[in-house]
Amino acid sequence: MDNQTLTARTEFAAAINQICSERGIPVQVVLDAINSALVTSFKKDFPEQALKLEEEEGKVITAEVDQDNGAFRVFVGEEGAAKKDRKEITPPGFGRIAAQAAKQVIMQTIREAERDAVLAEYEEHMGEVMTGMVQRMDGRAVIIDLGRGLAVMPPEEQVKTEFYRLNSRISVYLKEITEGLKGRQIIVSRTDPKLLEGLFSREVPEVSAGSVVIRAIAREAGSRSKVAVESTQPGVDPVGSCVGQKGVRVQAVINELNNEKIDIIQYSDEKEKFIKSALSPAEGLTIKFDDETGETTVTVPSDQLSLAIGRGGQNVKLAARLTNTKLRIVAEQASPETAIVATGEEEFEIDQLGLDTKTRNLLVEADLTKIEDLSGQLEGVKGIGPKTLEKIKTQLAAFKSPEAK
DSSP states (O other): OOHHHHHHHHHHHHHHHHHHHHHTOOHHHHHHHHHHHHHHHHHHHSHHHHHIIIIISOOEEEEEEOTTTOOEEEEEESTTOOGGGOEEOOOTTHHHHHHHHHHHHHHHHHHHHHHHHHHHHHHTTTTOEEEEEEEEEETTEEEEEOSSSEEEEOGGGSOTTOOOOTTOEEEEEEEEEEEETTEEEEEEESSOHHHHHHHHHHHOHHHHHTSEEEEEEEEETTTEEEEEEEESSTTOOHHHHHHOGGGHHHHHHHHHTTSOEEEEEEOOSSHHHHHHHHTTTOOSOEEEEOTTTOEEEEEEOGGGHHHHHOGGGHHHHHHHHHHTOEEEEEETTOOGGGOEEEOSOSSOBGGGGTOOHHHHHHHHHTTOOBHHHHTTTGGGSTTOOHHHHHHHHHHHHHHTOTTOO
16 A cells, blocks of 8 residues: 555544544444445445345445544455454455545535534423524425524414515524424424513513513414413512513514514403403403303493404403403393304304304305304395394404404
8 A cells, every 4th residue: 555545544534533523423423324335335336246245145245444544445244243254355446436435424424413413402492482584485484594503484383464584583482393304303483372471581581580470371473462470479560570661571572573462461360350351451341150051251341342352353262262261252231142252262153153053054054154254145145034134243243343452
């Protein structure tokens, strides 16, 4: 072996050790990957010889790169044979082929190791809120640069009313690490209620310190949220702490969420008191619990009905979700049939209008199962009389009242 070859091999071996040291990759991991690649390269470039050895003679082909001098060698032997019992079959000129294969393996191993290291680092931060930069779009998904690595925000984790501009900085909730078509990837969210919790923890020292705790969150991402807070220390005002002087703290959270409305509510173990707070800004409410049906009937002054319901039923829906209660909203001096029922579900269905069975079945047969489907189509439903028609229209008007908050 001439000095030039020896020097090249020694430099190659030194380069492997240096790369592994810099990248924090075990040397043996790289060597094992190279050895596997050498066997593959031998079988590809010398198929007839490999076929004869493996299938006709039942031998096993192995390869190794010497960690000390960088020499590439191929061996053949019985399954599980010791190194001394194997026979070297390194073909002439194999060094050039092996060097190319080794180079590709090293680069791939480095990329995989770096990706695994980044994922391991972020795995410790799952459940936290971080600020990232919109790097690019990948189909309908948004790729977010978190600094050390990239994260994916799939369509279902995006706020429908938001537009994500390239290079813009946004706060995201680190939700999970999943196995996708392109390998393991970090999933982040802008819709998860825990994003809201993380933002308050970042903006409100009392929340991060634990003297104020967030007990519940009900959120319609991009539109409105209700947050129930409670103090764990005497003398600490939980609502005031989250609002901040002149509203500066809650406004910072609102700005991060592109002007999403946020109602901060005092949590209470007293169910009646908590429900009344959750239905704010409506006032003068009377609460009645029905243990048999599990419903909670809320009687509202007529002039407060639209406030309690909210536009599109949003206020009562969020209140039901926040308090984990099935709420029946009925105006004073109104018939129980006109009650509006909210369970906290994403959409209001016709069942929640309190209609009689016959009317409900007629609407189902007409394929009108959502309240938004009813507008402008009621007159076309056969079997619904003028009085019932007027009653349903009154309910819809309450949902869409311009006075609703």
